[in-house]
Amino acid sequence: MTARSTRCTTAAKTRTSRLAAVAAIAVAGSMLLTACGDQTGGGSTPEGGKTGVASNAPLFSKLPADIQKAGVIKVGTDATYAPMEFKQGDKIVGVDPDIAAALSKQLGVNFEFTSGTFDTLLTSLPTGRTDIVMSSMTDTKARQEGLDDKGQKTGTGVDFVDYFTASTGILVKKGNPENIKSLDDLCGKKLAVQRGTTYEQAAKDQAEKCKKDGKPALTFESFPTDAEAQTRVKAGGAVADLNDSPVAAYIAKTAGGGNDFEAVANKTDAGYFGIAVDKKDTQLRDVLKEALDAIIKDGTYKAALDKWNAGDGAIPAAKINGGS
Numbered sequence: 001m002t003a004r005s006t007r008c009t010t011a012a013k014t015r016t017s018r019l020a021a022v023a024a025i026a027v028a029g030s031m032l033l034t035a036c037g038d039q040t041g042g043g044s045t046p047e048g049g050k051t052g053v054a055s056n057a058p059l060f061s062k063l064p065a066d067i068q069k070a071g072v073i074k075v076g077t078d079a080t081y082a083p084m085e086f087k088q089g090d091k092i093v094g095v096d097p098d099i100a101a102a103l104s105k106q107l108g109v110n111f112e113f114t115s116g117t118f119d120t121l122l123t124s125l126p127t128g129r130t131d132i133v134m135s136s137m138t139d140t141k142a143r144q145e146g147l148d149d150k151g152q153k154t155g156t157g158v159d160f161v162d163y164f165t166a167s168t169g170i171l172v173k174k175g176n177p178e179n180i181k182s183l184d185d186l187c188g189k190k191l192a193v194q195r196g197t198t199y200e201q202a203a204k205d206q207a208e209k210c211k212k213d214g215k216p217a218l219t220f221e222s223f224p225t226d227a228e229a230q231t232r233v234k235a236g237g238a239v240a241d242l243n244d245s246p247v248a249a250y251i252a253k254t255a256g257g258g259n260d261f262e263a264v265a266n267k268t269d270a271g272y273f274g275i276a277v278d279k280k281d282t283q284l285r286d287v288l289k290e291a292l293d294a295i296i297k298d299g300t301y302k303a304a305l306d307k308w309n310a311g312d313g314a315i316p317a318a319k320i321n322g323g324s
Contacts, residue, residue, distance in 0.1 A: 057108025062287040072110050076130035079115035083250045083308040084136040096134045098304035106291040119196025125278040139274035139323025160274025161288045162319040169248025170264040171241040188216025192229035192238035195222040199242035246310045292318040
């Protein structure tokens with residue numbers, strides 16, 4: 001159970017995540033980012049990405065004709081989720097942009113990242129605003145089938161090219177004053193989570209489990225960004241923030257110089273992050289899988305992960321719709 005999943009109505013990230021400066025993302029300074037994200041001008045070519053069309057790239061000819069002509073794959077992301085994707089000045093950096101930079105060398109086109117609110121990202125695919133979503137998004141059957149959290153059909157769904165694994169991370173205050181070791185220890189306490197993510201659903205599920213087990217009630221509050229959820233934990237308004245394991249570990253290491261939080265990992269529920277592609281774009285989906293397998297084989301994939309201390313999430317081969 002990992003990673004993140006509303007349409008933005010007023011200016012103010014999923015997952016599963018979010019260094020203009022480390023503190024700017026991790027807690028208080030991250031409030032400088034808006035809940036709407038960088039909807040118009042935040043496109044970014046990954047570090048090391050090529051410019052223009054590179055028709056001699058190994059997999060260029062397998063791309064859809066419109067993308068070959070444009071020389072660009074438009075990527076929707078929520079750049080508030082360090083170390084996976086976040087802003088350094090006006091540039092979007094992190095694990096996902098570095099993986100995209102490696103993919104661009106196989107495909108011969110740029111990956112242009114634009115940041116928006118996490119729970120609006122999938123709706124950008126059928127409209128053509130983006131070609132793919134790459135934002136630490138957990139591959140789930142519900143997202144594949146276009147179902148909301150009540151199981152109601154809300155769209156045609158998406159396909160995922162799976163590229164990473166992560167488990168639940170429980171972010172608590174430094175020193176872990178409540179001695180939280182697992183989700184069950186959260187019964188009788190209050191959580192903070194990012195709205196629209198699988199962790200909002202995890203909070204609902206855990207609340208039901210606490211009730212079923214006859215334990216004190218778990219309550220939670222949802223926020224537009226994970227940075228706001230972190231702020232609530234730091235201020236004492238919530239005991240913990242649920243997050244993806246690499247993100248929780250990164251926040252614990254960097255926020256306040258490592259003095260604000262601790263991360264508790266729950267490694268038994270690891271799940272896939274996937275690159276989301278509209279169901280009709282099977283040609284793009286398949287060439288992305290082939291490109292991902294190529295960078296896994298040549299080592300540039302693992303190098304991108306290791307740069308951000310995220311090598312534990314590496315997978316041996318790409319999958320399509322491997323989530324459950």
